[in-house]
Amino acid sequence: MxxxxxxxxxxxxxxxxxxxxxxxxxxxxxxxxxxxxxxxxxxxxxxxxxxxxxxxxxxxxxxxxxxxxxxxxxxxxxxxxxxxxxxxxxxxxxxxxxxxxxxxxxxxxxxxxxxxxxxxxxxxxxTINAVATGELKPTLKACVLPIALKKRSGNADYAVNTQSDEIKSNLRIWDLRYDRSEPFDFRSFIEGYGFCEIQTKYRDIFVELLPNSYLIDSLNIRRTSSNPSRLFLSVPLVSSMTPINVNSENSKIEKWVCLELKSTNMDIAYVGLVGFGSPCITMGLTGTGVDAVGPMAPVLTR
Structure with missing residues (x-):
């Protein structure tokens, strides 16, 4: 072979x-x-x-x-x-x-x-493409400043797009801290972005009463000087409940409203309720349901 x-x-x-x-x-x-x-x-x-x-x-x-x-x-x-x-x-x-x-x-x-x-x-x-869609939706949790607005006497609504001394006099500091062992530096939160992860649902909160001029000066000088475009504030509208002492009280969130800082005369205007069409937009966790009542925030909806 x-x-x-x-x-x-x-x-x-x-x-x-x-x-x-x-x-x-x-x-x-x-x-x-x-x-x-x-x-x-x-x-x-x-x-x-x-x-x-x-x-x-x-x-x-x-x-x-x-x-x-x-x-x-x-x-x-x-x-x-x-x-x-x-x-x-x-x-x-x-x-x-x-x-x-x-x-x-x-x-x-x-x-x-x-x-x-x-x-x-x-x-x-x-070509290679990428597409994303952003939408505004109400928040479950939001980044907000420590400011609240007390309801008018007699529970009447504020007039939309108006400014008055009554609005200034009804501003309150909302203590959003979870840990109250440290001093509360109000001005630093006004200049920055406030508190985040704050639940927006209607509930009881703790507010502090401070001189009106302190609030107005901090809002207009500290906030608008660092970024003049940040003129709109999302704040809770609260009803007075139980006084704790002469400087503080328990209150209840009833609505979320939008305020506008005016560039002249240190004025603050009531714009209206937050929601679709409101100029008050924040950052936060959006959602649906009865607890999603806070200001609008951006979210991806691909």
Whole structure:
């Protein structure tokens, strides 16, 4: 029986090994570039999410809300980049719905995607898109300042879009702390963002009575000087219940209302109830049901 030379057998394995090596290289190329595609897609989605949230916050019913929303969305997108944070994005679009519930859809597009392996093998992935929609919804928990507004005598409602000394005289400090072992620095919370994770449902709270001038000066000077755009305050409307001492009382949250700080004469205006169409927008945990009664906050609704 004639034997096949060993050299011929080794040649067959050499060819198989060569084909296998080429296949593995191609497979590696696909894996590497597909991983880059997934990374870019994730980066674009982050941009779209932040864009939608930033834009929808500007839908407060005031003049130029869509223009401001577009600017805010573009601004936060500029803080992020694609392709491992190495390339900027300049293609994005906005779709606004200014009727209630207000909504913004932000689309971020990457059209110049160069992949080293796949492009060389003739594959063109064209454009990669990411879409996110932000909406305003009522909050279960919110970031609020330690300010409350006492109801008028006789329980009559305040006149909408009016300012008066009566509003100033009925302002109260709402002590939102869970830990009262530390001194309460009211001014620092006015200058910052107040307290967060505060339940907005209607319930009993503790308010402190301080001189009116202290509240007004802190609100207008501390808050508007650090950021003149932060002129709207979401505050609880409370009814007086049980006096604790001459400077404090237990009260009950009955509604959430919107106040506006005026830039002149240290005035404060009553804008109306928070909710759809209110210019008072905050940050917080949104929800549905009877406990979601707080000011509006942005949320993604993909």
């Amino acid at each position: 004639k034997k096949v030379p060993r050299s011929s057998q080794s040649g067959v394995f050499t060819v198989i090994t060569a084909f296998a090596s080429v296949f593995l290289v191609l497979l590696l190329a696909f894996v590497v570039d597909l991983s880059r595609i997934l990374v870019i897609k994730g980066e674009l989605q982050t941009m779209a999410d932040t864009c939608a949230l930033a834009a929808v916050v500007e839908l407060n019913g005031k003049l130029g809300e869509t223009t401001r929303g577009t600017s805010a969305g573009k601004k936060v997108v500029s803080f992020n980049k694609k392709n491992f944070q190495s390339e900027s994005i300049s293609i994005f679009s906005f779709t606004f719905r200014t009727t209630n519930p207000k909504r913004v859809t932000c689309t971020v597009t990457s059209s110049d995607n160069n992949f080293f392996f796949l492009n060389n093998f003739g594959y063109d992935f064209g």
